[in-house]
Amino acid sequence: MTPDKTPLALYVHWPFCVSKCPYCDFNSHVRESVDQQAWRDALLADLAHEAGLLPGRRLGSVFFGGGTPSLMPPATVAAILDAAQRHWAPTDDIEITLEANPSSVEAARFAxxxxxxxxxxxxGLQALDDNVLRFLGRAHDVAEGLGALDTAQRHFQRVSVDLIYARPGQSLAAWEAELARALSFGTEHLSLYQLTVEPGTRFATEEAKGRLTLPDGDAAADVFETTRAMTAAAGLPAYETSNHARPGAESRHNLTYWRYRDYAGVGPGAHGRRGGLATQRRRKPENWLAAVARNGHGIEAETALTAHERATEALLMGLRLAEGVDLTHVAALAGGRAPIDWAAVTRLAGQGLIVHAGDRLIVTEAGALLLDAILPLVVADAVAA
Known part of the structure; x- marks a missing residue:
């Protein structure tokens, strides 16, 4: 297997939040106190272990996710970045992203x-309506969020905003007005997510009791199509199912995932892909911390992926992109032939839902609305993620 020589992406997971949002199924935890020095030391140790297994790589991006990484002490962020760029030589245009909640306390750390x-x-603005923010369990209001956005735009070269749409009771007109307002902020990137109810969340309990009803499929489809039309008209077209950016402002870190290249993941619950291995860290913060103290790393599992599994993952990820998936790359992962049902591709192409153009397979604008149904048809022996 030929080693991946593209720039490496590093994901660093900070698992702590002030409170748990009712829609969130991420690996996030509320703790009364955090031993900051112990966590800094453990993250640095986990990082050093991973770096020892990926020598000689260039570092193209770092992403601090969570949880709420804007709660991390800036000194810890600095220490991790210094260590990462000693382990791996950074590219000249390295992208270093941190997820942030728009509270005034966290915005005060932006500088x-x-x-x-x-x-x-x-x-994570998530909404531009105070009632909706309360429904979503957010700790900030609109004024505080916009203040944090102003601070972010003064201190960071690049800013992305997250919003959640297709919420209970949300009309198409209301979302159009909200999205138009978000587009007026002038950020280079928007992550726009349809509200989904995930198992194990408080919203799942509310839905099971009949106290929460999401918009039906037709209404959600109208919002999805309107979202893509408005962002494209504003110069931030969708480059991935839920992500919109000015050309050149796409998240390079996330493109590493979607283009199926190597990425290292450190911190509780972090996943990675390293030379054909799927890596997973221990999920519970205390278990991860104990594992690092015991073993020098927080790895729970390293699983060798078959050629078919790797090619399948690459297809499932790459077909989310507006650029489509690189079939030459997928074939190399598969060791010969990409695991594609070409009869299904032919049928879908006839319906205007997919295009085979040279060495790329691309889901069309019409097909993007039906992506979850298209993926298991196209990818042989696969179940859509």
Whole structure:
């Protein structure tokens, strides 16, 4: 197997939040106190272990996710970035992203986070309506969120905003007005997610009791199509199912995932792909911390992926992109032939849902609305993620 020589992406997971949002199924935890020095030391140890297994790589991006990484002390962020760029030589245009909640307490750290090396922030505004923010369990209101956005735009070279749409009771007109307002902020990137009810969340309990009803499929489809039309008209077309950016402002870190290249994941519950291995860290913060103290790393499992599994993952990820998937890359992962049902591709192409253009397979704009149904048809022996 030929080693991946593209720039490496590093994901660093900070698992702590002030409170748990009712829709969130991420690996996030609320703790009364955090031993900051112990966590800094453990993250650095986990990082050093991973770096020893990926020698000689260039580092193209770092992404601090969570949880709420804007709760990390800037000194910890600086220490991790310094260590990462000693382990791996950074590219000249390295992208360093940190997810942030728009509270005034966290916004007060933005200057220090920028000084630590963060050059891109992903700001979780989630909504531009105070009632909706309360429904979503967010700790900030609109005024506080917009204040944090203003601070972020003053301190970081690049800013992305997250919003959640297709919420209970949300009309198409209301979303159009909200999205138009978000587009007026002038950020280079928007992550726009349809509200889904995930198992194990408080919203799942509410839905099971009949106290929460999401828009039906037709209404959600109308919102999805309107979203893509409005962002494209504003110069931020969708480059991935839920992500919109000015050309050149796409998240390079996330493109590493979608283009199926190597990425290292450190911290509780972090996943990675390293030379054909799927890596997973221990999920519970205390278990991860104990594992690092015991073993020098927080790895729970390293699983060798078959050629078919790797090619399948690459197809499932790459078909989310507006650029489509690189079939030459997928075939190389598969060891010969990409695991594609070409009869299904032919049928879908006849319906205008997919295009085979040279060495790329691309889901069309019409097909993007039906992506979850298309993926298991196209990818042989696969179940859509």
């Amino acid at each position: 220090d986070l920028a000084a630590a090396g963060v050059n891109r922030v992903s700001l």
